[in-house]
Amino acid sequence: MESNLILYNTLSRKKEEFKPLNPPFVGLYVCGPTVYGDAHLGHARPAITFDLLFRYLKYLGYKVRFVRNITDVGHLVNDADEGEDKIAKKARLEELEPMEIVQYFTDRYHKNMDDLNTLKPSIEPRASGHIIEQQALVEKILENGFAYESDGSVYFDVEAYNKEFHYGKLSGRNIEDLQANTRTLDGQSEKRKPFDFALWKKASAEHIMRWPSRWSDGFPGWHLECSCMSQKYLGDRFDIHGGGLDLQFPHHECEIAQSTAAYGHDPVSYWMHNNMVTINGQKMGKSLGNFITLDQLFSGDNDVLEQAYSPMTVRFFMLQAHYRSPLDFSNEALKAAEKGYKRLMNAVDSIKKITASDKSSVDVNALKEKCFAALNDDMNTPILISHLFEGVKIINTIISGKESIDKEGLEELTKLYNDFAFDILGLLPSEESNSGNNETLEKLVETLIEIRKTAKANKDWATADAVRDKFKEAGIEIKDTAEGVEWKLAN
RNA sequence: GGUCUCUUGGCCGAGUGGCUAGGCAGUGGUCUGCAAAACCAUCUACGGCGGUUCGAAUCCGCCAGAGACCUCCA
Incomplete structure (x- = not known):
């Protein structure tokens, strides 16, 4: 496996030689979409970036397990929505089951990804399918003393964590910066410090996506699923974690904190972030x-x-x-x-x-x-x-x-x-092709080309050009080359 | 306000302390009945001001402008 692959690691802010933990195996985790709306051009960026990485690693001979999650539990929306779950909100508006929304947009996401010719991940776990595992992770973090319960919710204790580890190592922040710059959010009063984040959140009465737990009927925190599912399918140490640059803070920072709080060490060797569109x-x-x-x-x-x-x-x-x-x-x-x-x-x-x-x-x-x-x-x-x-x-x-x-x-x-x-690169041959997907059309075109050939032999340029022009109008391009006449469907 | 990043020719977009990135568009040729394609040649660059250096678009400082994160976000 002498590849000499160099990757930029956000953690070190340097390009580093890629060395997997257990060659020839490579564990790759990428943050997937929240399926509450159609994928846009921005979603194509990480999809293509990490598809390229997946393809290249496989090309180099690595055995890659590529995990990309589907976020179907929803996260908090902006203040106008009073901290309501994104998917729940959409569901209520359209009077559908939340899982109908999730199914609909997941299918559409997959269609888009297929169109872009991205390879399917090895595993595509859903947050909603890992509620028990997420609860277990909350327990573990509580046991280790890096979280506290407050009125049915459980929060990550950033200050306690930061005494033993460095909260902010990925995004180059320190706890003092955060102290001054954290905005007031819903549920703030239950938190000891404004920069603490939820591991488990008690559901309000109108919140329809909820699961029972020993703390409350509620839902997992916004960063928990990735810590949980990456560990479950790739282990508590794995090679590469990818995602958009906008997830670096707080999402990935919290992921590192959660995993470290639970297992006592950094989960990921190489953090990779694609830039924005x-x-x-x-x-x-x-x-x-x-x-x-x-x-x-x-x-x-x-x-x-x-x-x-x-x-x-x-x-x-x-x-x-x-x-x-x-x-x-x-x-x-x-x-x-x-x-x-x-x-x-x-x-x-x-x-x-x-x-x-x-x-x-x-x-x-x-x-x-x-x-x-x-x-x-x-x-x-x-x-x-x-x-x-x-x-x-x-x-x-x-x-x-x-x-x-x-x-x-x-x-x-x-x-x-x-x-x-x-x-x-995962490109596909151009769709333009005269390789007969329609035999009738092919025969027709060939016939007319023969007629045009005769016209050309007779120096009847008007007829020859008319055929070519009409073809062009119909979406068929003709080229006279040294080897003969070529045609193809233009689209 | 805090942290960080960026500023390249008509457009997009790489890169490096001294040597043509590339694509698209433009111009002039070659080829072709014409066209298309292709090939050859060619024009526009490194935000501004200082500094380091034999030499900087590339390193440093200041200024200007833009952006990202700090709140769900790919």
């Missing part, structure tokens, strides 16, 4: 109401969208930026990505057309090395893609006859694009 320079977010859902993006059904963008365009767009950089949405940027993606896919497709020569004038191996180097450097996909475009130029030059490639090189080239573009 912005729109007009501002974070795309539910609460800001400036988000574009993935369904809208794929259908073009949103006022800010000038057109629809395919899932692969979106995926390519995201991969063209480094995962730790903010990425700004704009129609211009998406359109540029769409064209770039097509250019890449056209070239990959045309590798098939290359015939091998006796000797090679191109160095595929050097290109491959550069691709690995880029990926190993904290998954630098923009650099990787720039190398793939270098290869595009090579491919096209070979086809035009200015360069040549031998049999071995051609095999290597084919494998290179298969591995990097499809297996690792």
Whole structure:
């Protein structure tokens, strides 16, 4: 497993060589969605980032267990809603069972993820299915003296914890900073300190998502499920924990505290955070109401969208930026990505057309090395893609006859694009294809192309161009190349 | 207010103390009956002001602007 993979660890704020605890096994946990609404462009970022990581680790030969949770218990909403459970609120508004909401949006989330060609996690646990485990974790933290009960709720005692460990190590904070800057929230009076957070919360009368416990009828705290389910499926020490940058504090900080309070040591070796997607320079977010859902993006059904963008365009767009950089949405940027993606896919497709020569004038191996180097450097996909475009130029030059490639090189080239573009970056071949998914259409087009050929032979350019123009109107593109006529469905 | 990050050419987006990132768009060619595709060439850069250095867009300081977190959030 000599991969030389370097990953940026939020915990150390440095790039570090990746060394799994128990090679060849790798435990990967990523914070999944709260299923109370449709996934938006922002949700695609972690999904694609950690799908890439999952794919690359597997490519390198690791046996990866990838756990991504579904949050279906809900968390507190903002002050206007008086601390009501998000999912419960939505349920009441629509007069549905909470679990109907959860099912509906979970299904839609899965559909979006499939469209983006992300691999399914090994395990996708639900918070609601782990209430007992979460209660047990609360007990353990209580036993260890890092929590206290207050009027049916249980709170994490940050001050007590901070005497033995460092609360704030992940996000670079200290308890003094927090002291001054914590806002007044519902239930504050029950807490000893404003920065204490709930492990178990007593449900108010109107709160419909609730479970019995020895403290109260209530629901688990907002950070507990991840500590609990990561431990259950990956152990109390595991390799990588991922999520959005906005979860770094307080969510991941609390997770570390809870796990450490329960098991006495740090749970995670490498913390990874993807940056945000912005729109007009501002974070795309539910609460800001400036988000574009993935369904809208794929259908073009949103006022800010000038057109629809395919899932692969979106995926390519995201991969063209480094995962730790903010990425700004704009129609211009998406359109540029769409064209770039097509250019890449056209070239990959045309590798098939290359015939091998006796000797090679191109160095595929050097290109491959550069691709690995880029990926190993904290998954630098923009650099990787720039190398793939270098290869595009090579491919096209070979086809035009200015360069040549031998049999071995051609095999290597084919494998290179298969591995990097499809297996690792998770791109799909362009949907455009003339490989007959409709035999009737294919016959029809071929017939008309034959007629056009005759017209061309007779130098009847008007007829030839008319056929091509009409085809274009119908969404079929014709190209006259040295090898003959090519056609494909444009979409 | 506290903590942190960022500021690159028309747009997006990498990167490094001295050597062309890449994509999209533009311009000029080649090829083609024309078109498309492709190839070749080419134009726009490193927020401002100081400092360190033989040399800084890259390191340091100040200023300006933007953003993230501090509250559910990917």
